[in-house]
Amino acid sequence: MSSRLVERLQAVRRLVFYDGVLRDGGVVQALVGLLEALADAEAGPASAGPAGGRIWQAARELTARLLARCETEGRSGPSAPASPLWSDALVEAILTDANPFSQEAARCDSLDRLPAALRQAAAHDLRCLQALATLPPSEVEGALLSRGLPWPQGLWAVPSRADRGTLRPRRDLVESLHAAFARASDFAACLEDLAAYYRAVGPGVVGRYAVLRWDGTRLSGIPHPDPVRLEHLVGYEREREQVVRNTQRFVAGAPAHHLLLYGPRGTGKSATVKALAAAFADRGLRLVELRPADLDSLPHLLETLRPYRQRFVVFIDDVSFGEADAAFKELKATLEGSAQACPPNVRVYATSNRRHLVREQALQDGAARPQDEVNETLSLADRFGVTVFFPPCDQALYLRIVEGVARQAGVAVAPTDAPPTGQGPWRPIQPATLHKLALEWAMRHNDRSPRTAVQFVAELAGELGLPRPEA
Template structure:
């Protein structure tokens, strides 16, 4: 019994030193969960109150994580390190160091609360420590050594952008993952087949590493421009396609996005929704420089998709057309200078009656709305008139209304 206690204490003492020696995965030491394990192991050489304090903090982090195995796996995948920087030809010494780090993490996952508490009782002769909360061991990581980890990084990707398929740029230019992005798929968007085909063709070329264009989707409101872009990303998220949605007012942070994208194995669509300018300002100039590549050039794994209700993106006034011939021409060239830099322009016009009713029919069938076709069309047309015209958005809203009324009656 005494021998077993000594063996456990020695193993935990060695693990405490090894966790401090993480190298390839050293960033994980700064994470809350791995950091809590390190603190509780260190506390075994301090005092019973210190151990109890850090043990409670570890339990708190485990409760917050929920699935501890998944939390460790995410921490490894979301990391950017010396191994991710040299995946094309990793050094054998580096792979060996990664193996050491993985062994440390798996040893932490194999620990139980009972083992930690027993070691503390032995160290401080305080049996009351056995009354602290308990927790079980967790499953090991799916890669046994550094070579397997390198293969995992190549196949699944790594770094910050592995956290989600969709990101947004908030105030201060901070890029944040969207935990539950819009799940719309192309099958949810009937109609506009020619437009969708053109966007898909360009996106597939981009994913295959071939020449691809920046795209401007312009046209009437409610025609599905934004939904189409999001649906395309959802179709190919399993191929590493990501979307970064940002407001036109954040255009000046493009350089930060470039820097982040350069170190990432994923491919990005930077999405500017409802793009327009009231005048030629700094954002207008920055966007032109982005499309043209600028002096530094934009990453090959990044393209821009933008939507707008106007083709020329900048509001054109009658004043732009006044003056002598030279000044008028200069003003008009300024107005069109940005939109002309998009390699592909796709128009989303208000659907005619037949296309609108086709969209209504498709959505009704998808949602199993059992309504006489003639009656369905009559109600759909009336709804569109009240909504100031036909559009895919009006069709979806109409179907939602019919479904709500149907469930009200049942």
């Protein structure tokens, strides 16, 4: 192992705040694992044996992680300029690391307001990580060759980054930071831009993902959330506008309500909430999925979200309670009535098939004071500032949704008065034929609703041999 490789490994062993980068579970961790294996084998035999096997396995692991990243990041092909992929993988780990510096930088209005010791330690870490980011693949390949473990030359030089795979907040800033680090002769010179990035998007998973999940104890990112967009949704425009308008006020820092969306199944309540993530991610909104089963941890979630600059919609889908559910009182107190105020950067959006969120069994007679029991169960719905009703889908609305979704899916729908033209599966389908098929589908399946319309169009597109749309 060359002295330069030893120096680079020693540099990353001196990290103060950014040591989490070395445990990213991906390329950086695999690269450090290979360097550690080479260092540990320095005093061993020159080729085979346990040390050689460990090095070979570490090299294979690094290659697998690199190739997986190529696929995930949507690499464009061998014609792009070659560079070691671990350089931008490491910068990506820097951007998404949650540590004392990134968390404090996210809270402060400027880098100058952070303690000097914090800034100096962060600058030190960036220089240490630069030693790893600028490691040429040829040096690693040479170290393998010196131990009799030849590796295909150029395997670790890959096309430049093209992160296109996921819903990413402020992708413009991500690209700008990657370019700044690529140009920098001193990573520490990027410290101010890095702090501004943390302020804009947040540290850790909050900065990396527009959609998150709370499992009762911690936040995790959802790499590939539902791709639904507001512009994809057809029908229920007036109901959807109420949700969008409330969310616009919320992200702007104006007064906004907790929302209850209720109505028959399949009317697009959940899709409306999920579509907010893409619409408002670049304005600081994060969607946090909370399962009804984890409602007892809602106070913990609120305190976790309180310190962030970003705005959070806590999304609780398909809510309903029985009279014995402890979560019933937990949610009721959170919305209004608890001594602990809901953070100003959090709003709860819930969907339900029931106006009052409570199963009919909970409203049956039998209590000593039945009306008091009814008032108790109805009081939860009252605590949502705005209730948005998605009414049942009538035939005219259903057929309008079918036509809109069909066009989005690439199904050619002829104008109403156009004569039949073309041949084969790509010829335009007449509206009357489309309507007839859609109504027959609704009769055999889940009745008329936007969900049924989407399912019908998926079946029709498959029958016509249309390509599957990209998520």
